[in-house]
Amino acid sequence: MARRFRGESVHKVDSKGRVSIPAPFRRVLEEGDPDWVSGGNPNLVLVYGRRGRNCLEGYSIRAMEEVDDLIAALPRYSREREILERMINTQSMYAQVDENGRMVLPAKLREMIGVTKDATFAGMGDKFQIWEPAAYKADMERIDDWLSDQTDDTDPFALLDRARLGG
Template identity: 30%
Template sequence: MDRFLSHATNRIDAKGRVSVPATFRAVLASRDIRELYCLQDFIFPAISCGGPDLLERYERQLAGMDPFSPEANRMSLLVHGGGVFMKLDPEGRLMVTDFIRAFTGITEEVTFVGRADHFQLWQPQAFHEAQATARSERGFSGPRSG
């Protein structure tokens, strides 16, 4: 499978690292992604992570704009000012930096959420609340009892 699907929650270790789920590492390997572009999501309190193609997608969009327009400047502020490059260590762990913690509220655990061509890092409760809201807005109220 060449997509990031599902979600998983992993604990942050004493050194501030978290193991990226094996299924997500397999997608990174199949796409030969060695360095992650990570940016603060535009809507959710989450960090979006993908390969260089994720940054290139945003930069193509920026290239189609007037570079002096307020919209292009806002977009660049988010894409470039809210983004960093990160690498996994040899064991497939990601350092949970202050950049990640401050934006997401992550403390002890990280929920990895597949988003097809990239994945996101969430504070677990925030993810569950956002997913419940999305279900509710789609008209799904949850399983019926009894």
């Protein structure tokens, strides 16, 4: 089983948009890049086209191939496939981790999510998210609000059983 992106951390963003990727995330990116060799720099894909998400999503090359396969399984000329291709393929870019464990966040993407001085990295299993820290905190508060609205006996981990059982 492949490693997963786990944990959260805040990293400084310099004036050129360079930001350190958490070391455990770099290991996942290395493992998920079929072209990576020891001593080399792994590649990744940054997706910025998800509507309603105030963050970027980073995928290893292999994880992005899985997403691409799901899109390709849709009928070739369907509207759904075209929409997903536009949101995922058109609004994404390749990036590379440099020899110092950093990547460059282009100005366009930093502006899109409001990142200036710091960026929060949040592991999400097969992907990770990059947030402006206050926006990440607000998103976590929305999750807390949702949990507060549930009955006392609601266990969100029970959703895992539902997923395992297919519904």
